[in-house]
Amino acid sequence: xxxxxxxxxxxxGIAAYKAAALTSTLVQAGxxxxxxxTAEAERFxxxxxxSSLTARPVYTSLWDAPERIPHIRLVREAHVVIVAPATANIxxxxxxxVADDLLSTALLAARIPIIVAPAMNSAMYEHPETQAHxxxxxxxxxxxxxxxxxxxxxxxxxxxxxxxxxxxxxxxxLVISSGNGVLRGKRVAITAGPTREPMDPIRHLSNASTGxxxxxxxxxxxxxxxEVTLILGPTALLPPAGVRTIRVVTAQQMFDAAIAxxxxxxxxxxxxxxxxxxxxxxxxxxxxxxxxxxxxxxxxNPDILKTLGERxxxxxxxGFAAETQAHEENALEKLRNKNLDAIAVNDVxxxxxxxxxxxxxxxxxxxxxxxxxxxxxxxxxxxxxxxAIAKRMEAAK
Ligand code: C5P
Numbered sequence: 366x367x368x369x370x371x372x373x374x375x376x377x378g379i380a381a382y383k384a385a386a387l388t389s390t391l392v393q394a395g396x397x398x399x400x401x402x403t404a405e406a407e408r409f410x411x412x413x414x415x416s417s418l419t420a421r422p423v424y425t426s427l428w429d430a431p432e433r434i435p436h437i438r439l440v441r442e443a444h445v446v447i448v449a450p451a452t453a454n455i456x457x458x459x460x461x462x463v464a465d466d467l468l469s470t471a472l473l474a475a476r477i478p479i480i481v482a483p484a485m486n487s488a489m490y491e492h493p494e495t496q497a498h499x500x501x502x503x504x505x506x507x508x509x510x511x512x513x514x515x516x517x518x519x520x521x522x523x524x525x526x527x528x529x530x531x532x533x534x535x536x537x538x539l540v541i542s543s544g545n546g547v548l549r550g551k552r553v554a555i556t557a558g559p560t561r562e563p564m565d566p567i568r569h570l571s572n573a574s575t576g577x578x579x580x581x582x583x584x585x586x587x588x589x590x591x592e593v594t595l596i597l598g599p600t601a602l603l604p605p606a607g608v609r610t611i612r613v614v615t616a617q618q619m620f621d622a623a624i625a626x627x628x629x630x631x632x633x634x635x636x637x638x639x640x641x642x643x644x645x646x647x648x649x650x651x652x653x654x655x656x657x658x659x660x661x662x663x664x665x666n667p668d669i670l671k672t673l674g675e676r677x678x679x680x681x682x683x684g685f686a687a688e689t690q691a692h693e694e695n696a697l698e699k700l701r702n703k704n705l706d707a708i709a710v711n712d713v714x715x716x717x718x719x720x721x722x723x724x725x726x727x728x729x730x731x732x733x734x735x736x737x738x739x740x741x742x743x744x745x746x747x748x749x750x751x752x753a754i755a756k757r758m759e760a761a762k
Contacts, residue, residue, distance in 0.1 A: 367395035369541055372443035372477075374468045375415070377405020379518040380450035380484040380527035385410060387449060387530055388418045391537075399439055400424065401468045403455070427467045436471035445540050446475050449510075450484035450527045453495050459507075460498035476607055478540040478588050482510040482533055487523030506584055506744040510536045547755035549590035554627035555579050556635045556669065558598030560616040562643035564661065565652045574638035576600040578685075578724065581747035582634055583608050589751065591632075596622045598637055616640050616666035623669045628676060632758065634683045635670040636709075642666060674704030681758050687711045696729055706731050707757065709738075709750060728753050 371391055375384045384400075391398050400415040401424045412423035424435055440446060448455055448468070455469065459481070464470040472479065481502065489495060490512060503509055510528040517525050527533075557579020561571045576597055583595040584605040595610045596619055604610040611626065613619045616639045627633040642663035652659070670684050684705045686696035689712075696710040710727045726738040726746050734757075738749045 366391060366538070366541075369396045369445070369537075370443045371396050371398045371537065372439055372446040372471070373398055373400045373415075374446060374448035374451075374455070374472070375400060375402045375406040375410070376448060376450060376452045376455045376468065377403055377408060378450040378452050378484050378527075379409060381406050381409040383527050383530070384449055385414050385418060387533055388415055390530060390534065392418055394534075397421075399443065401439065401471060403466055403468050405452070405454075424467055427470060436467055436474055440471050440475040440477060443477055444546075445478050445480065445537055446472065447480040447482065447533065447537060448472070449480075449482035449533055451481040453483070453485050453489045453492070453498075456481060456483060456495060456498045456502065460501040476587050477590070478506075478508065480508040480510060480533075480536050480540060482528050482536075483512050483525075484527035485512075485525050486517060486519055487521075487525040490525045504742060504744060506581070506588065506748065508536055508540060546590065547759050548586055548632070548751065551591045551631040552629070553583075553586045553591040553593045554596065554623065554630040554633045555583050555586070555593065556596045556598075556619060556623055556627075556637035556639075557583070558600040558602075559638050560598045560619055560640045560666075561614050562616065562640045562666070563614075563647050564644045565648040565650065567651055570640060570642075570644065571599070572638050572640065574598070574600070576602055576637075577743050578747065579634070579636035580604060581743040582636060582750065583610075585744065585747040585751050586632075589755075594626045594630075596626065596637070616643065616669070620667045620669045620672070623673060627673055627680070629678060630680050632681045632683070632754065633673060634685075635673070636685050637669070638687070639669060640666055668703070670705070671703045677704055681706045681754065681761070683707045683709065683754060685709045685711060687713045689713055693727070693729065693735075700729060700731060706761075707754060726750065730757060732757075 375381050398419045416423045458469045459472050464473045513526045514524045515526045558576030559572045559574040561569045563569045583593050587593045587608050593608050595608050611622045613622050645662040645664045682705045686699050686708050688695050692710050696708045700708040707730045724746050725740040728736045736753045738746050
């Protein structure tokens with residue numbers, strides 16, 4: 366934990382006093398801890414407790430800090446933010462983008478990993494609304510340290526006690542060690558989504574990619590401190606807020622953007638499902654319907670990843686292979702053919718892959734190593750994928 370900068374958010378629950386013990390342990394372990402308290406937290410414990418433990422000012426309001434906008438600085442300087450205890454209220458605010466005090470504003474501005482440790486009455490914790498918020502937060506890659514069962518302040522037993530200090534520390538360590546900060550300050554380029562190849566002003570050829578995996582990778586890399594450029598094809602999904610995003614439509618546009626932005630990057634991940642062909646001719650007017658069949662001559666699109674492989678330089682280059690058969694042999698062939706450092710193999714023969722929430726990935730490396738990333742949500746797999754890549758990037762230094 367030495368020199369790890371932790372931003373601790375304390376909200377108004379009886380478990381707020383336990384945040385003081387956590388602060389003390391973190392400080393003793395060498396961490397630099399900044400504390401934000403909500404107004405309700407101040408009813409349970411005083412800022413003086415935390416400022417005494419951290420020997421640093423404690424922040425309680427957007428307005429009375431020595432500077433005007435402490436929320437931006439605090440989340441920029443920290444490596445991780447943990448909200449412990451997190452009330453149902455802060456979880457709801459974070460899940461819905463409500464920013465009405467210093468802590469909720471800071472959380473919304475955070476591009477660093479966020480951990481929340483809910484603690485509340487079991488009825489509130491089990492309420493479908495709270496559970497839905499937790500689900501949303503988890504899907505966005507926020508780490509949730511689930512509460513434990515036991516004696517609650519209401520003098521009854523149930524789930525809702527703040528997780529043990531050990532579990533909170535484990536969560537912080539895990540988040541901090543993921544990638545070991547390898548991606549901090551690195552330039553990362555990611556292609557994502559489908560491309561759309563027009564035939565006429567209203568018809569096009571495309572595929573079922575949604576860009577979800579690439580968007581998850583962009584969010585995760587940003588959370589790890591990378592400077593990310595996301596080159597995103599036409600999709601209804603929104604790119605992560607704060608990530609530099611270049612919207613493109615056709616494979617040629619994606620090619621141009623990738624050559625301009627991915628050349629010289631520290632890490633490039635091509636997750637886009639680029640259309641391999643495009644109609645040779647594009648009619649300026651809508652093609653008139655007739656009873657005859659229509660033959661469309663298709664010409665090859667440029668292979669973006671292969672071109673990046675030819676001018677790779679020091680970039681760590683990662684591709685995706687969505688295969689329905691002979692997955693790993695085909696993927697290895699692509700890895701060699703396109704001069705990649707790694708390839709993520711996606712089995713799309715089952716109900717996984719394109720447009721689905723869950724995915725199953727295996728990473729193959731140029732050195733011959735193989736890493737199963739398992740099955741899970743795309744944000745979870747994005748985190749595991751960046752862990753594995755960061756390890757290899759570090760080793761290659
Ligand atoms: O050769 P194949 O299309 O199966 O290879 C898939 C990988 O190559 C993916 O990483 C995809 O993003 C990338 N690709 C590309 N440009 C193309 C075709 C594929 O960057 N025209």
